[in-house]
Amino acid sequence: MLNEDELTRYHSHLMLDWFSYITQTRLKRAKVLCVGAGGLGSLLLLYLAAAGIGEIGIADPDTISLSNLTRQILYQTSQLQQSKVQAAKERLEQLNPLINVKTYPEKIDNSNVERLIMSHDVIVDCSDNFETKLLLNDVCASKKKLLVMASALQHKGHFAVFDGYHVCYRCIFEQLNITHTSCHENGIISPLLGILSSLQALEVLKFYAGKDNIRDCLIEYDAMALEQKHFKLSANPKCRFSHPSRPAASIHINYKRLASLESLGDKNYLLIDVRSEREHQHDNRGGVCIPLSSLKAKLETFSRAQMIVLYCSSGKRSLVGCEMLVDEGFTNVFWL
Numbered sequence: 001m002l003n004e005d006e007l008t009r010y011h012s013h014l015m016l017d018w019f020s021y022i023t024q025t026r027l028k029r030a031k032v033l034c035v036g037a038g039g040l041g042s043l044l045l046l047y048l049a050a051a052g053i054g055e056i057g058i059a060d061p062d063t064i065s066l067s068n069l070t071r072q073i074l075y076q077t078s079q080l081q082q083s084k085v086q087a088a089k090e091r092l093e094q095l096n097p098l099i100n101v102k103t104y105p106e107k108i109d110n111s112n113v114e115r116l117i118m119s120h121d122v123i124v125d126c127s128d129n130f131e132t133k134l135l136l137n138d139v140c141a142s143k144k145k146l147l148v149m150a151s152a153l154q155h156k157g158h159f160a161v162f163d164g165y166h167v168c169y170r171c172i173f174e175q176l177n178i179t180h181t182s183c184h185e186n187g188i189i190s191p192l193l194g195i196l197s198s199l200q201a202l203e204v205l206k207f208y209a210g211k212d213n214i215r216d217c218l219i220e221y222d223a224m225a226l227e228q229k230h231f232k233l234s235a236n237p238k239c240r241f242s243h244p245s246r247p248a249a250s251i252h253i254n255y256k257r258l259a260s261l262e263s264l265g266d267k268n269y270l271l272i273d274v275r276s277e278r279e280h281q282h283d284n285r286g287g288v289c290i291p292l293s294s295l296k297a298k299l300e301t302f303s304r305a306q307m308i309v310l311y312c313s314s315g316k317r318s319l320v321g322c323e324m325l326v327d328e329g330f331t332n333v334f335w336l
């Protein structure tokens with residue numbers, strides 16, 4: 001449940017018809033790992049914290065240096081030589097005290113990559129080297145974890161989202177024909193990092209909203225021409241990972257508020273009143289009464305193929321019930 005402070009803080013997102021209260025409660029329980037707290041990580045982390053991602057993990061072994069500050073806008077001049085993850089944690093918790101920021105002041109390598117990835121739902125790659133990108137890709141591809149990747153150099157950036165199905169970063173890595181990612185050695189126009197990290201933050205929020213992420217596609221953004229090209233990606237047959245087709249159920253989750261039962265027409269659905277038995281008897285609007293406190297125990301008796309509509313008096317309990325069903329894997333759930 002969201003309290004009054006949260007309802008106020010997240011109001012502009014809650015007003016979106018594709019976002020909803022349920023998405024916000026999912027964000028509250030979300031665990032997102034940001035690998036790299038530099039130019040990409042700076043704006044990404046601010047957006048994730050502001051949006052209410054409940055747990056943000058930040059992995060970066062570096063300290064803040066003067067030459068970082070053109071692009072790493074999370075940090076202040078007064079914080080030079082401080083640990084990036086610690087400075088980031090302090091800044092993010094000032095922005096949103098309702099979230100939990102965990103710091104990992106360590107370089108991602110074979111000894112820690114699986115532990116870090118498996119303790120988060122979504123991995124955002126904000127690293128600046130291919131070794132880390134491939135390491136993240138390999139674990140995410142084998143574990144089917146969502147990996148939101150970006151890289152940029154000079155005035156060009158690349159952006160893609162992988163989920164282990166169909167194609168992965170390793171499939172396309174050689175075709176990208178990029179030999180460097182170091183901004184320090186090759187230069188970077190800083191706002192380009194803001195554009196790419198904003199795309200990364202958007203895809204994270206879309207994931208928790210149950211919306212389709214951009215997939216099987218590489219976006220190349222040219223900051224000089226302000227041009228964006230989309231390249232369709234397909235698996236490399238020589239890739240070490242097999243990339244099965246994406247199961248349909250993983251990309252379409254249906255949970256919506258209904259204005260009225262009449263809007264469903266003659267569709268077949270199970271109507272459940274989640275109020276108490278006493279309330280149901282006093283004001284019976286139809287369906288079966290299963291009080292919210294008993295709903296979880298009854299889930300096994302419901303068909304996952306059937307549309308389920310929950311109602312109560314104000315909509316609050318039916319929404320919580322709806323969320324409970326979605327969390328248990330039901331995909332065709334509505335609330336009144």
Ligand SMILES: [Zn+2]
Nearest residue numbers: 167168171239
């Ligand atoms: Zn692959």
